Amino acid sequence: MKSLLLKDYYTLKKNLGVVLLFMLGFCCLMSDDLVTVYCAFYAAMLPVTAIAYDERANWNSLAVSMPYSFRDLALGKYLLGYLLMPPVILVSYVAKLLSHYVFHRPAVSFSPLPIMMAVCGAAIVLAFILPIIFRFGSEKARLVYLFIVMIVAAAAVLFMRPLPFNVSMPALSSLSVLTAILAAAAVVLNLISIRISTAMLKRRFR
C-alpha cells in the first residue's frame, strides 16, 4: 500500500504544489468556515486526479501483474483521499491566520465541529464517487462528482450560513449529534464503497 501511495504522491506532487498555492490565495480572500468545506472537498477530488493519471498511463494493467490485489488498488485511492484531507485543511487554517494578520480579516475561530463535518462530508462524497470512477473511468465520473459537490455545497451553505428566511440554525448539541451521525455514515458508506470499488475494478478488468 505504501508503494501505491508513494506513486500517487509523486504523480500529484507538481499538481499539489500549484493547487496549494492557489488555495492559499483563495483562503486569504475568503475568511469563512466555508473555505474549510471547499478544502476538504478539494482533497477528496485529488484521488480522482490520481486515477486520471493512472488511466492515462494504463497503470492498472501493470499493477495487476504486481503483488497487489484489486482491493489494494481500490483501497489505495481511498487512503489517498483520507491522508490528503488533514494537510489541505491545515493549509486552509494557515491561510486564514495569514489573512487575519496580514490583511486584518476577522479573527479565525478554530472550531472542530465544522472541520469534522467538512471531513465527513468529503469522505461521504468519496464513498459515492470512487465506485463510479472505478466502473466508468475518471472522465465520465467527473460530471457525477460535480453534481454531488453542488448538492453537498448547497447543504453546507444551509447549515453554515445565516439564512435570509426564518430557519434557525441548529443548536451546538444538535450539531454535535449531526456530526456524530455524519461520521458514522462516512465510516459505513466508505466500508461499503471500498467493497463496491474493488468489485467494479475487477469487473472492469475481467
Add this chain to the structure above:
Amino acid sequence: MKNAIEVRNLTKSFPGFTLNDLTFTLPEGAILGLIGENGAGKSTTIKLLLHALEADNGSAKVLGCDVKDPAYSAVKNRIGVVLDEAYFPEVLTARQVGKVLRHAYSDWQDADYEAYLNRFSLPDDKMFRDYSRGMKMKLAIAAALSHKPQLLILDEATAGLDPLVRDEIVDLFYEFTRDPSHSILISSHIISDLEKLCDYVAFLHKGNLLFCEEKDALLDRYCVVHTDEAALRALPNSAIKGIRKNPYGSEILLYAEDVPASLTAERPTLENLILLLSKGDAAK
C-alpha cells in the same frame, strides 16, 4: 522436473473470440515462446496467468501456486512482468520508479536496479514521458529483473525496438536463464528472436493451441521443399502440412518422413514453419 507454469484446459470466452482449452507446461529453467498472429490469444493467456482475467474453465498454476489462490498475490513477488508497453506514470523518473517498487516487492534490490539503469544508460532524473520507446522498455525490463524473479513473463516486450536494442535485451534474457531455477515465458511477433532464445515453442492460432513442444524436436520433425506445380500434384493432400505459392513454384511443409526421395528438402526456420502452418490452416 518442476514446472514453472502448468496450464490445464484453460478456456476464456469473449464476444467473438474464445481461447479454447489451452494446455501446456513450462518446465523450470526453460524458455517458452508463445507465438501467434494478432488476436490469437497470447495476451489473453498472459492475463489469465497473471490472474488479471478470470478463466471460464480450466486451471493455471504459476510457480506451484494456483492463480486463483489468494496466496498468488505474494507469489507475484517472484514474477517479473514486462508488457507490450511500460505502463509507469509518465511524470515519474526512473529513480522514483525504483522508490515505488522498493515498497511493492518484498525482495527488491536497489543495487541491481541501479546496475541495470547504468547498464542501459538510463538517466534516473528524467521523466518517463521524455524517454524514447527503447528506453521505456529498458526501464520496464530493469524493474522486472530487480526483485529477484524466478519467472519472467514477457508480452511483446521487444516489439517496436530496433535490432540493436532487441539483441541487447535478448542477451539479458539469456543471462537470466543461466540460473537453472529461472524460467521465461515470452510472447512475440518477432519469431527470429524466439528462435534464438526459446527451448519450447507454443503456437496459438485463432484461440487454439496448435502445438507446444521442444523447438529442436519440432524443427526436426518438419521439412520444407521447393517444387513446381507438377511435383506438387504428385504429393498426397494429407502429407501437405502447409503451402505457400509464388510465381516460381511452391514452398511446401511436410513431415520429414513424408518427403519423397526425388525432392530436395531443407530444415525449416521457425518463422517459415509458423507461416506455412498458418497457411496450411487457411487452406483448410
